[in-house]
Amino acid sequence: MKILKKPIGIFTISWLLTIACDDIVQIEIPANENLIVVEGWVTDLPGPQSITITQSSPFSSTEPVQTIHDASVTVYNQFNEAHPYYYQNKGTYQSLPGFQGNPNDVYRVEIILANGDTLLSSPEFLIEVSPIDSLGYNWYLRERTEPPRIYEQVYYPVAFASDPPDQKNYYEWKVYKNDSLFTGIEKLTLIDDKLFNGNSYQNDFRLFDFQKKDTIRIEIKSLSERAFDFLTAFKFQVTSLGTRTGTSPSPLKGNLINKNAPHIRVLGYFGATSIKSEETIIQP
Amino acid sequence: MRTILLLIFFLLFSYTTHAQDMDKQVRVDSTHEYALPELFDYLISFENVPLVFSKGQFANTRFQPLRSLYSVRGLLDELRAINVQYEIMYGSVLLRNTRKNQKAEATLTGFVRDAESGEALIGATIQRKDSIAGTSSNSYGFYSLSFPIGTYVFVASYVGYQPVEFTVDLQSNIGKNLLLAPETTELEEVMVVSRQKDHNVSSKIPGTHTMEYEEKGQIPYFLGEVDILQESLLLPGIRTLGEDASGLNVRGGDIDQNLILLDDAVIYNPNHFYGLISVFNPEAVNQVHVLKGYIPPVYGGRASSVINIHQREGNDQDYHLSGGIGLVSARAVVEGPIVKDKSSFIVSARQSLFDLSLNNKLFSGITDSRTSFHDLNMKVNWKANQKNTFYISGYSGDDRNTTAFDAIRRWGNRTFTTRWNHTWNPKFFSHVSYVISDYNHKIVDPVEAGSFIGRSNITDHALKIEQQYHDSPSSLLEFGGKMTYHRLTPGDLIPFDTLTSSTNPLYLDEEHGLEYGIYLSHEQDFTPRLGMHYGMRYSGLISFGPGNIYLYEEGKPKSLSTITDTLSFGVKEVIDRFSGLEPRFSLTYKTSPSSSIKTSFTRTFQYISLISNTATPSPTDIWKISNRYLPPLSTSHLSLGYYLNFRDNNWEASIESYYKNINHLIDYKNGADLWFNPNPETELIQGTGRAYGLEFFLQRNVGKWKGWMSYSLSRSERQFDGPSEEETINFGRYFPDDQDKTHDLSLVGMYVPHTRLHLSATFNYSTGRPITFPSGKYWFQNTLVPDFTGNRNHYRISDYHRLDMAAKWQPRSKKPAKSLNFQQYWTLSIYNVYARKNAYSYFFRQSLNDPTQTEVAQYSIFGTIIPSVTYNFRF
Structure with a gap:
């Protein structure tokens, strides 16, 4: 278990370095033929x-x-x-x-x-992709960003799978919360077996937030290298x-x-x- | 060699002499006893008499004219009496000395040092009074001057110090150390200064700038952190990709093309905190030389520039403690004598005060990331006697970055330098150093899948020998060599926990290389107007095993599927050899006492490159030595400039043009995967580059108002026209480099309304950097995808401009503090005074308000005003 919080000491510098901003601008972009x-x-x-x-x-x-x-x-x-x-x-x-x-x-x-x-x-x-060996979850404490600023338990899935030996394998993982797929490009989870070829491995999905009583569904998809x-x-x-x-x-x-x-x-x-x-x- | 020089000179600068030229009337000073070289130089420069002679032949001969008006022939006939023969050849008058036994010479040598601290003064001028004959101290403060036996009055001078006049009865070789006292005890200003008053005009090394760091705090710095790399961006031809980008781009070069030396040790990553702050603790730095045009043969190994940083030696008279604290870091320096006048030390340390939090948009994919850094510098010197000085210096610095889920990255440089300076005889100076440079990074990622510890490392062991022979005040011969053993560990990957981690260990092949370079150079004043610095460097690299080289199918792009064989090399077995000649020359012609024209040519080879395909390199990117798939990068750099000083050298101006050609540049295939890749050559493509431009520089050195203006009009392009589509960019046409900025203007002003108050401001303007616009959009997996068709860097982001201001206030010291010679000052800096939102890049994205639509967002890193305060003290 880990507690995520921001130490008070970093306040000043955090402010200075998070003043980056983006503003919508109007620029003329040339158009090519439709494909x-x-x-x-x-x-x-x-x-x-x-x-x-x-x-x-x-x-x-x-x-x-x-x-x-x-x-x-x-x-x-x-x-x-x-x-x-x-x-x-x-x-x-x-x-x-x-x-x-x-x-x-x-x-x-x-x-x-x-x-x-x-x-x-x-x-x-x-x-053919190997089946998921088992699915569990873990949690950490995180300070809420909105009032009341208390620490809340955040759950995330932990999947165990086995990678076949003697071949390079590429995977895409998808995570569903109560049958609703986490969408958005930042949730596109791609992984190859460069680090763990032929081994059983654990995949922590820490960027996917769950709460108590939620249903987790995880999909593993095989991909070609291309x-x-x-x-x-x-x-x-x-x-x-x-x-x-x-x-x-x-x-x-x-x-x-x-x-x-x-x-x-x-x-x-x-x-x-x-x-x-x-x-x-x-x-x- | 002298004969060859004479011939070159003869061919280049001879012009037709007719009979009427010999009858031409010339004026001389009949009340003055001339040294013959002086007389001949005068006749060449001011009476346009086409004389050709060797200074050495006439160095000891003097002549006082009997009258003030002569014909050229009459004067030369009169000189026959003192054994000067002349002969008209190919339109010039060739002079010879027929006397066999010339008058003996004696040499004056020594070191020039700060009278208060004992620090070596680099580039101080030692000149015969009322004469042009003189020399400058080298990078250790050593000087050597030879004259015919006699009594002379000399003046030693250095900017910011009181000149010293002294008389020497030069009957034999004499050693004399010179101590110069600072002109004032108040805090000096940080500014770009000329090493000697007319250095801008007389130096034979064009495209050079020198920055002094005796005291800090003048020009405005980001977050108040005095930073030499940040300051160098105010010079023409030096720029960076964006406000927080790491590394410098010099005249179209990539950031790995700068040879950054800290007391002779190569610094592989000069940045803390991803580029916001340089690793050089300003408290420990004495002087910085930036060579961006002509690179003398003594330097080699990088293609574009040399940034040579000298650490301070420490005060050999008194103990001092100084330091400061700002928003970012706290610094402290302790220095003092170990044995007074003989040996001193300096230790400085810097520590970031907070864990700096990064904005997530800056570093895509990094969540809740924080970084801290520290560094430590030390130096000890021992002046054993007049002939021997020993130095030991070192640096150690680290950055540490953590993310929310315990992933830790550490990276840093370490250097160790030992150096022996020896004066063999009054004319012959040697410098031998042994240097270790080390750069490493380590990643600890405990999060599955595949928790691991990754690390990579570069270690260099270098032996360097430099010799300087001061033939005469107008002639300096330098020769020597450097040999560097590189050991690169591109990547070791081991399980985070051997019991539970699923990661397989992976060890990429180590790389071993022996890089060498030998050089010979000569600096010569042929006449008071014409001087030259020229020479040759021969460099090479031998890479050796153990290691593997993969062979690929010919005519096909390199990929894992086109590997045909693997060659394995045993320990010390040679894998590849590269070598090349690097001719260098710089010619300076003084058009008047206060102006000159300089032209230079520099050829360089670079045998080690940074492999990085991100917009700005990451500290975890690897370096790679040249191999058959990554040939040495080479550049040819030509420059031509006009230099002018006016108002008693208080103003300096220059305009310099350059053209640079770069071969064997590397770029990357689309989607290149460089992470722990044992075959990085499969991801690289090769091309060429070219850069050209005009640079203007105007500087005022003295007075209540000081400052400078630099402007460059330039173009930097590259071309990748490979044999296959995936090895070609932009259809094989030249396209602007990422850091190409057509116009780049910097204005720096400093005003001292009161002895304890210094005000300053800087203003930057530059053309927006190139960017690629999408030609369309489409949807894939419910995500908007901008479609880029390949016209790379065809457009530009909006122009950049920013105003910064700073004020330094030195409070009046109270009496008890005065007794401790306590000094203190506060600096208030304001970055981006008018809160300009300068574009770093554009995001072409789905509209945040209406996901069915698109929008272009201009991303600004520091889109507001940033004030900061620092406090500094010294006692």
Whole structure:
């Protein structure tokens, strides 16, 4: 257990160094042509699986997101078995309910747009993810930021899992509180096995706050190296650009191309993932 | 060598001599007995007679004209009587001395020191009275002057000290130490000063600035912390990425291209607190030289600049305690004699007062982070006798950062320097030093998954030998070498708790390298108008095992999937060798006694680089020595400038242009992962850079009003045009560097309305730094993503300007305190007086008010006025 509080002594300097501010400014940002954006995953959970196709827009545009509703979308496995997707709404296409990804299969998507352009993804290997060994929780004391400024118990999930040896593994973790997913880019939790390859390991989710009697649900998702790199760059670019730890901005390189016009970029990512989950209720 | 020089001089500066030139009338002073070099220099400089001669041949010969008006031929004919022969060759008049036995010379040598503290005075002038013949003391205060046997009157002078006039009967070699007393006992001001009154014009090393730190507290500093790196930003050509960015960018160079030396020891990370404060405790610093243009051959190993910091030696007369306290830190210095006049010590320490809290937006991902720092400096010297002086000095400093969940990061420099200065004979001075530089960082992260302890380290052991031969007052020959053994531990990662931690140990290969450099340089006044500093450095690196080198498929970008083989090298087995010649020269031509033109060329090689892909490097970034995939960085730097002093050298002005070419620059692939990466070369791309600009500098040195103005108009660009798309940036075209600022202006004013009150203000203006704008936006996982198409740094953030002010008040001392020679002063600093919200960057983000929309937020680090108070004392 740890108590988080601010010593009185740091007040002066804290004030001095937290006077940074951001102000909204009006600047003219040039606009490029709109590009197709694809987002979709084949999972090993029961279907239907879904893919969303939208368009990018000028940065300063106030128009709603433009969706693509007239594309032909088909997912293939390594045996060229076709799984057509059908348009639902808001740019989302869904497979038949019976379509479920199989671990160790390879999937790719082919999208034919109304103008005849064909978008292809690179094949993605669906790597089976190991189940979560166990799920628990821990807590610490934190001073409330609003009156009454008392110390409160803050709970956070602690998951135990095993990483397979002899291969590089990449994971995304998702945390649900009472069936509500923690959203926001800062909650995107990506981890590789660089430090603990082949070991059982513990993952402390200290940035996710829970209270007594809350239900914790944790999902672990397997990722390919390419998907992991894409999501890492996605998170980094959105959260750290402009800060001193930010890198130079660059295009996020996904895994799709326009077969008819390779010079036109296709944004987004189509991947395959295996998902396992665990649930518990905080009952101290 | 002299013949070669003569020939070069001859070819460069000869012009056609016709018969009528020899009949031209020249005026001389018939009441004055000339030394022949003096007479010849006069004829060249003021009568435009194209004479060519060697000073050494005529050094001991004197001549008094019989009349004041001669034809050139008549005068030279008269000189035949004292064995001067002349010959007209290729349009010039070549002079020779036919006399065999020249008059003997004797040499005057010694050290110039502060009369009160015994500190060496670096760059003090020792000059024959009413003559231009003289020299300057070197970085240990040593001077040497040779003249024909005779009796002379000399004047020793130094800015801020009372000049000393003394007579020497120079019948044989004489040693004489000179003690100069400060002009006033009141607290001196911190300011950029010339080392000698006309140093700006006469120095043969252009692009140099010197900062004195005898007493502190004048110009406004952030949070009142006197900071040499912060002050250097007020000089032309030196800038930083942003208000809190670590490191300096000098004339388009990256921050790892500055050779930062503290008493000969390399400092790898010159910053505390991520760049807000430098590691150099001002109480311990004597003098700082910044070389940003011409780099003399004695220095090597970094591509862009040299920042040479001399620690104080300590008072060898009395014991003193001084110190201060401000909002950020408390400082204390103890100094005094160990054996009076023979040996002294100085110990200084600094400790941050609070755990400084960081703003989370500055450091993305760091939660509730706090940092503290401390440092310790010491130096001991022992003047064994007139010929031998020994020094031991050292530095140790650490930063400690903690986050809310017990993650701890520590990093810091340690240095140890031992030095022996020896005077072999009155003309020959040696300096031998052995230096250890160490930089390490450690991360302790107890939070799963993968709790670990990570550490990395650089340790250098360097042996340096420098020799100075004072051939004559106008000639200084320097030669020597330096050998450095680098041992780099790029990363060890061990489980936090061997019983419970899931982390596997990981040890990246150590790197071993032997970097060497030998040099020869010569500084020569050919005439009173023409001087040159020139030489050559030969440097290299040998890297050796144990270690592995990965081989990659040819024609494909390096990645883990293109590794074809691994070469393993045993202990001391050579892995790679690099070497190169580094020619350097600087030519100074005095267009008048108060103005000069200088041009210089500097070529450098750099064999160790900082690997960092973040906007400003982190203290945990690693350094890497050159290998076949990371060739030595090289630069060629050309400068041309005009220097002018006026009103009795009280005003200095200069305009300098430069062009710099940089080869083997590194950048990083998109999404590069450098953290504990055993194959960092797979993440690097290589390119070239160029920087060019004009710099103006105007300074007033004396009076109630002092200060300076610096302005630079510059461009700094780089190009990465690799063989594949992932090794190319901006379609292979040149693009502005991150720190490129077209206009950069600094105004510094200091006013002393009262002997105990000093007021000062600084104003900065610069063009906003380059930035990349998104060309569009899209949504992915319900998050807005700005889309960048690759036109890097095509736009700029808004311009930067800021006014700072400071007042220093020295209260009247009460009588009891006076008896202790107690001095104290208060400094009030106001940073960002008009609370300008200067842009550090822009955030292109989802609107906070309407998440379906976008907005551009200008991020300011210090968006308000920041006052601070410091108290300083000395007794």
